[in-house]
Amino acid sequence: MAIAADGAMSPVTAFALIGALGVGAQWLAWRLRLPAIVLMLAAGLMVGPVLGILDPTRDIGSLMGPMISVAVAIILFEGGITLNFHALGGAAKGVRRLVIVGAPLGWLLSTLALRYVAGLDWGSAAVFGGIMIVTGPTVIAPLLRQARMQRRPAALLQWEAIVNDPVGALAAVLAFQVVVVLQTGQGLAANGGAFVIGLVFAALVGVACGWGTAQAFRRALVPEYMKVPVLFVVLLACFAASDAVLHESGLLAVTLMGLWIANADLPSYVELRRFKEHATILLVSGVFILLAAAMQPETLALLDWRALAFVVVVIVAVRPLTVLISLLGTDLPWAERLLVAFTGPRGVVLVAVAGLFGERLVSLGVEDAARIGPLAFALVAGTVVLHGFTLTPMARALGVASREIPGVLLVGGSKWAAAFGEALQSAEVPVLVLDGNHARLRSAREAGVPVFYGDILSEAAEHGVEIMSYGKVIAATDNDAYNTLVATDLAPEFGRDNVFQLQRVKQESARHAMPATLGGRALGQGQSYFELNLLISEGWAMKVTRLSEEFTAEDWAAMNPRAILLARLQPNGDLRLHAEGKTLEAGPDTRLVAMVPPENAVS
Numbered sequence: 001m002a003i004a005a006d007g008a009m010s011p012v013t014a015f016a017l018i019g020a021l022g023v024g025a026q027w028l029a030w031r032l033r034l035p036a037i038v039l040m041l042a043a044g045l046m047v048g049p050v051l052g053i054l055d056p057t058r059d060i061g062s063l064m065g066p067m068i069s070v071a072v073a074i075i076l077f078e079g080g081i082t083l084n085f086h087a088l089g090g091a092a093k094g095v096r097r098l099v100i101v102g103a104p105l106g107w108l109l110s111t112l113a114l115r116y117v118a119g120l121d122w123g124s125a126a127v128f129g130g131i132m133i134v135t136g137p138t139v140i141a142p143l144l145r146q147a148r149m150q151r152r153p154a155a156l157l158q159w160e161a162i163v164n165d166p167v168g169a170l171a172a173v174l175a176f177q178v179v180v181v182l183q184t185g186q187g188l189a190a191n192g193g194a195f196v197i198g199l200v201f202a203a204l205v206g207v208a209c210g211w212g213t214a215q216a217f218r219r220a221l222v223p224e225y226m227k228v229p230v231l232f233v234v235l236l237a238c239f240a241a242s243d244a245v246l247h248e249s250g251l252l253a254v255t256l257m258g259l260w261i262a263n264a265d266l267p268s269y270v271e272l273r274r275f276k277e278h279a280t281i282l283l284v285s286g287v288f289i290l291l292a293a294a295m296q297p298e299t300l301a302l303l304d305w306r307a308l309a310f311v312v313v314v315i316v317a318v319r320p321l322t323v324l325i326s327l328l329g330t331d332l333p334w335a336e337r338l339l340v341a342f343t344g345p346r347g348v349v350l351v352a353v354a355g356l357f358g359e360r361l362v363s364l365g366v367e368d369a370a371r372i373g374p375l376a377f378a379l380v381a382g383t384v385v386l387h388g389f390t391l392t393p394m395a396r397a398l399g400v401a402s403r404e405i406p407g408v409l410l411v412g413g414s415k416w417a418a419a420f421g422e423a424l425q426s427a428e429v430p431v432l433v434l435d436g437n438h439a440r441l442r443s444a445r446e447a448g449v450p451v452f453y454g455d456i457l458s459e460a461a462e463h464g465v466e467i468m469s470y471g472k473v474i475a476a477t478d479n480d481a482y483n484t485l486v487a488t489d490l491a492p493e494f495g496r497d498n499v500f501q502l503q504r505v506k507q508e509s510a511r512h513a514m515p516a517t518l519g520g521r522a523l524g525q526g527q528s529y530f531e532l533n534l535l536i537s538e539g540w541a542m543k544v545t546r547l548s549e550e551f552t553a554e555d556w557a558a559m560n561p562r563a564i565l566l567a568r569l570q571p572n573g574d575l576r577l578h579a580e581g582k583t584l585e586a587g588p589d590t591r592l593v594a595m596v597p598p599e600n601a602v603s
Contacts, residue, residue, distance in 0.1 A: 014059040018293075021047065022285025038388045040285060041381060044292025056294040065356075068290065071283040073239040073254045074232075076165055080258020093330050094152075095159040098340075102160070102326035103133050103167050109318045114375075118310040123179040124361060124369045128376070130171030131354050132314070132346070135161045139347040139384055149395050153336045157343060162255065168350075170199065170252060172357055179361065198246020206253035209238040210260025217266050247356075291351045295377055302374045310375065311382040319344040335398040343391055345383040351376050406471025406575065407431055411456045411486050413440030416532045417476055420566060421449035423542035423593050427569050432470065435477075456486055470494075472577055475501035475520060478529045487520030496520070500577050503528045521579045524564050524595075532595070535564075539598035542566075546591050553586045564595040 009017070021043045029036035047054040056064050111129030114120045120128065140161040144154050177195050213234050216222050222230050238257050243250035323341035354376035361369030407430030410417045421431040421444055433444040434452045441451040473490050475483035483501040491499045499520035505528050527535075543563075547553055557563075565578045571589040578584075586592065 009054070009059050011060050011063065014054060014056070017047070017054060018286050018289045019282070022282070022289045025289075026285055034388075038385055040288040041292050041384055044289040045295070047289075048293030049295050049297050054293045056290050060290075064290065064294070068287055069243075069250075070236065070239070071287045073250055074235065075283055075287075076162065076251055077235050077254040077258040080162060080255040081262045094156050094327055094332050094340075095163070097326045097330060098156065098160045098323065099163050099167065102322050103164055103171070105325060106133050106318070106322040107171055109322055110314070113310060113313050113318050117306065117313050118371070118375060119306050120368050120371065120375075121366070123175075123366055124358075124372060126175040127172050127179060127357050127361060127369075128354060128372050130173075130175045131168050131350055131357065131376070132379070133168030133171055134165045134350050134353075135344050135346065139345040139387075143343075143345065143387060143391050149339075149400055152332075153339050153395075153400050156332075156336070156340050160340075165251060165255070167252075168353075170249065172353060173198075173247060173249070176357055176360065179366065180364065195246065198242075198249045199252070201245045202242040202249035202253040203256060205238055205242050206256030207260060209234050209253070210257040210264070213257070214261055214264035214266060218264070288347075291377075295374075302371055303378050307371075307375055307378050311379055314379060315342075315344070315383065315386065335400050339395060339398050339400050342394065343387055345387040346376075346380045347384075351380055408472045408474060408575070408577075409434060409456065409470045411435075411473065411475045411483075412477030412529075413437065413442075413444055413451070414476065414478075414529070414533055415443045415536045416529075418443035418447045418449055419536055419542045420593075422447040423544055424567070425449060427544050427591050427593060429569065429575055430470070457489060471498055472575065473499045473520070474523055474577070475499075476523075476529060480504040480529075484519035491520065500579070502532065505530070521577075523577060523579065524566050525578075527564060532564075535595060540595050541598070542593065543596045544591055544593050547586055547588055549588050552588075553584050553590075553592075556592060557584060560594065560596055562597050565592060566595065567593040569593070 022040060025039040025043045026036045028034075029039045048056075060067070107129050110132040111122075111125045114125035114128055114132075115122060118125075135157075140157050144158065174195060213231060216230070217227060235254060235257065238253050239250035241250075242253035320341040323344075324337060327337050327340075351373075355373045358369050358372035358376075361372070408421075408424055410421055410431060410433045413433050413435035417433050421433055424431045425448070432450050432452055433441060434454065434456045435441050436453070436455045438453060441453060444451050471494070473487070473494055475486040477483055484504070487499045487501045500523040501520040503522045503524070503526045504519075524532075545556060547556065565584060567575060567577045568584075568586050569575050569591040571587075584592075
């Protein structure tokens with residue numbers, strides 16, 4: 001039976017419930033445009049301490065600890081594998097400061113806040129203060145995806161979160177070793193030596209695993225279909241080997257392994273990263289639900305006014321002082337410094353590691369260490385809720401957010417692309433036309449439409465284009481195969497509903513046609529590149545028309561029977577490109593962008 005008489009459910013049922021709640025919370029957040037982390041936290045608390053439906057300790061038992069440890073290791077590895085040094089750009093100096101200066105300074109200030117505000121003794125404060133260095137890649141990633149920030153501040157937050165996670169865990173290990181010496185009288189030299197040996201071993205194992213994996217993949221020693229399984233096995237072995245020598249050093253090892261692979265220029269790197277991103281979404285969801293549901297009512301009862309004061313002090317004093325002092329002397333604009341300073345959400349790594357060390361300190365006789373777990377949960381909940389709702393408006397207020405209306409990337413320069421881009425710009429939609437041929441960009445430049453000289457799939461475009469400013473892609477070159485390649489390659493990043501291409505030229509034989517499963521959605525009403533540009537040369541023009549109560553979509557269609565509808569801009573600023581076969585559904589204040597024949601061009 002799935003549920004026993006005492007209310008306990010089987011581990012299989014518990015896993016299914018955790019998965020359904022995690023993915024369901026993320027889907028609901030997408031539909032409601034709310035922070036996913038907040039809904040996951042709420043869902044975990046609701047089924048856990050509030051309703052008592054799920055008790056991970058009861059329903060999963062001894063598997064819970066190892067599961068969370070492995071999940072955190074995979075999450076950190078996925079974070080490391082996204083950190084390509086080329087992507088740092090102008091954020092490199094800031095990241096170094098946040099790690100080299102910010103980590104020890106944050107440790108000191110956090111320890112002082114825990115001692116004098118939360119009321120912990122020096123031992124517990126030092127251990128938890130080290131853990132508080134971390135800022136949570138599990139939380140930063142979805143927040144950045146939601147806030148759509150500019151490249152440099154986003155890179156600062158992402159790199160700091162991923163690099164400082166293992167640093168914080170190791171700082172806690174160091175502080176814990178000192179507490180062990182003080183509590184048990186063991187030799188400081190022996191414990192310090194074990195810490196250094198474990199640290200060096202973890203670094204060597206991480207680099208060796210990253211180098212070995214990269215070499216095996218580059219030399220085709222692993223078949224394509226086995227690369228992801230092999231990667232997972234090596235990752236788990238790397239984590240387990242390091243953790244066996246020094247607790248929590250496995251986090252450093254897997255982060256270094258990911259960093260090495262990210263910068264090894266592997267041909268299958270993009271596919272590996274995307275698969276791990278999908279796995280990480282599931283793991284983040286599951287771990288958040290699991291940790292929130294595991295909170296016991298009596299544990300939550302340990303939170304008092306001092307806990308609230310502690311969270312407030314961390315948000316308004318400890319984090320801002322750490323960041324602003326660390327970034328002194330850099331050339332970063334003050335708007336970016338302030339955004340980073342007041343953005344420090346904590347995530348699953350903090351809760352997991354804090355709970356582990358809290359239990360170990362209690363077993364050593366440090367009684368107030370029992371408050372570390374509840375304080376960690378309060379800090380995570382407070383920062384997640386605060387930053388989940390404030391990061392986007394704060395980024396906009398400071399001028400470091402991407403444009404509010406996600407723009408359009410037009411891949412392929414032509415007279416049609418220039419005309420469409422100019423029409424979108426007149427409707428206040430950001431546009432960028434990209435092409436590897438200077439001559440093809442001439443029409444767009446003359447029309448005042450921003451252009452980028454280069455291939456959209458090149459490294460130059462990856463690092464030179466503010467991709468986060470754009471929400472739609474239209475592959476509109478004269479090469480159907482290239483259009484299909486662009487649409488297929490960018491679909492996982494932009495979402496398949498947001499990737500379009502011009503209609504392919506129909507082949508005489510179905511055997512010679514490209515599979516319908518590849519590429520993007522067909523834009524407009526089925527016209528190809530050549531047909532659209534021919535219409536432009538015949539005098540057709542782009543026209544933007546605003547609908548109203550008096551002039552409806554039906555009226556527009558009746559007046560423009562030959563028009564080719566390309567896009568509509570909703571009153572709330574949401575841009576929707578018109579796909580082939582879709583019917584026109586638009587209300588008042590909607591703006592329609594369409595190609596119209598010469599007789600309708602002026603009216």
